[in-house]
């Protein structure tokens with residue numbers, strides 16, 4: 001079956017790998033169309049026409065004009081690449097600029113982010129109403145706050161279509177001040193506690209949470225955590241109110257892009273036996289000494305969420321036990337500085353690359369003995385799954401999707417031959433330090449460690465289990481809407 005044969009779905013997102021990526025959202029948005037095609041769904045993905053996206057597709061076709069999109073000229077372009085069928089919102093005043101999707105060159109939020117992503121949502125609603133040629137979606141799949149206003153605009157346009165909002169990270173609310181409602185063409189009728197009002201401001205995420213037909217997040221444990229004040233970030237009450245429509249569907253990874261057997265970015269394909277050879281290259285690349293202890297890697301945004309300040313505190317004990325660390329990341333300037341300082345203070349033991357480098361990340365999963373993910377919270381997390389697939393044993397905080405994807409190497413799991421990694425309490429330097437001691441001890445027991453690596457590499461991390469759950473959710477929503485009409 002070709003991808004375009006399925007039932008039509010419009011996905012709306014601010015990132016999509018490989019064209020534009022700042023984190024796991026892009027990987028998931030990029031992988032879902034391929035994953036859902038066998039379930040009978042054909043996803044077209046609406047993306048902002050960032051400068052980098054337009055540059056990647058100079059021959060994209062013009063599909064439609066979208067005149068007066070929040071007062072600005074815009075067009076809709078179309079292009080296909082592999083399993084991806086993209087609709088690109090070409091609105092130069094909003095997206096034709098250097099910098100990241102969300103931040104300017106100085107690392108500040110673009111001041112017009114509210115208009116930029118409200119325009120994306122309004123464009124989606126107009127596409128849902130008017131279709132593109134004879135293509136009309138049966139359902140709209142919204143990703144994170146950047147698509148949060150879609151249900152409101154659909155309502156304002158009088159369109160009755162089911163919507164799913166996937167929460168990838170509740171930390172980002174898409175807030176703007178109430179006096180921007182007119183600029184965003186949002187009816188003030190919904191500016192109340194049951195609508196998109198959030199402590200006197202306008203919240204795009206809350207608009208989606210209250211307005212979408214169904215909500216899901218990217219792991220069962222995070223779905224549970226989101227109902228609590230500790231994790232709900234001020235929206236746990238809204239989530240609890242929608243408990244009947246809320247689910248947790250674990251992310252998968254794209255096992256073609258992340259395939260240790262034919263990954264063009266890596267040197268030695270036979271893992272885990274080729275691990276030592278890949279590790280040697282990685283040590284060279286990072287200027288690390290030869291070492292008998294584990295070589296751990298971190299590939300991460302440097303933000304409070306990821307707990308890498310806790311790792312800095314646990315580092316001395318780990319290094320004293322013979323461990324080494326290679327880190328690739330960027331983000332918070334203070335963390336970047338602290339990690340540079342850690343590398344300077346521990347030459348040959350700690351290597352740090354500040355930046356974003358997709359190919360290097362593949363080499364790191366291939367060469368790392370362990371991948372460390374000490375997050376304070378983690379909706380799903382993909383890096384531990386790349387680690388599993390490449391035999392880099394995950395050492396992860398017991399939270400969100402990390403808890404759902406890693407089986408701790410406790411005595412029972414080792415005896416049963418099912419252990420795939422190490423879990424530790426989140427938010428705790430001592431628990432993390434203890435987990436790293438366990439890593440060093442397990443690594444020293446070569447046969448046991450090899451068994452854990454093999455279990456890890458066998459652990460299913462693709463979309464086989466979760467794609468049918470999304471398919472069933474889509475079917476239920478479309479069928480319910482048809483019956484109620």
Ligand code: ADP
Pocket residue numbers: 022023024025027299300301328329330355356357358361380381382383384
């Ligand atoms: P999040 O989306 O919260 O950042 P995930 O674990 O879901 O966390 O996804 C992170 C994705 O971004 C992974 O694909 C990871 O390999 C990638 N990534 C993060 N930082 C970097 C970096 N500095 N260089 C290359 N890839 C990175």
Ligand code: GLC
Pocket residue numbers: 023024025028168169218251378379380381382401
């Ligand atoms: C978010 C989360 C991460 C998740 C990703 C994809 O960025 O922080 O845990 O894996 O989205 O859903």
